[in-house]
Amino acid sequence: MSLMAVEDRAPQPGARAQLADLVRDRKAALDLSYEKLAARCVDPETGVQTVKSSWLHRLATDMPVQAPDLPALRGMAAGLDVPLGRVQDAAGAQFFGIDVVWSASGDARALVERADRMTPEQREQLMRLLDSLAPPR
Template sequence: MFIDRMAMMSERDDTRTHLSDLVRHRRADLRLSLRGVEEHSGNLGPDGRPIIKRGWLDRLEKGEPVIPPQLPELRALADVLSVSLGRLQDAAGAQFLGIDSVWSQSGEARALVEHAERMTPEQREQLARLLATFDGSSREP
């Protein structure tokens, strides 16, 4: 069954702009032009061509209909904008699929998970043992 993705985008609820806002604000923070994003080394595919095109990015930031980004595009954006892939996935899920990720009201749980993902297995094990001391549980390595 063929699905017209552009038609789907024109029918979506345009009030959700999570990814658009995140990308627009982050690009502004970095003072990075549309061309700068397109030409960034983190945005080049194996063939040397940009993964994120200027036109698509411009439409995304303006809230115009776009084809939702897939994992390669989100990875390129994460690299170019120095934003975690998880944060971009959450924003894309919210904007294009209506998925709202809930971590904690303070955002601390998400920050801890993102930090833990950068730890070595040994560091994670040490952290797990430390956390186990707070609730009295024991965890075998």
């Protein structure tokens, strides 16, 4: 399992908490304990549980934790029942100060994620519709 080590520094005042917020929100929405949530955090590529309940608790209560690696993020996406990109964006913002701005509402990202599941013909139709509604500059 990954994410067992804990950094020696305390969270800084005004520190980012995007991943922590996501974990708190999804834990509440799914009505799960930290133990049950951790048990769901299984990397779909390896079949291995990637985080422990203690790590999730420390993260959600703003205690110092080690930044998650990609298998942990994949496991968290599965456990939280959200797209991997959402977990990656939250972790990047919280641990590395990387802010991904798709749009103020978040709708642009949702459109991109859906477009990736479309056939080339469907994407072409969507582009024609978008051009008719909001012509390119």
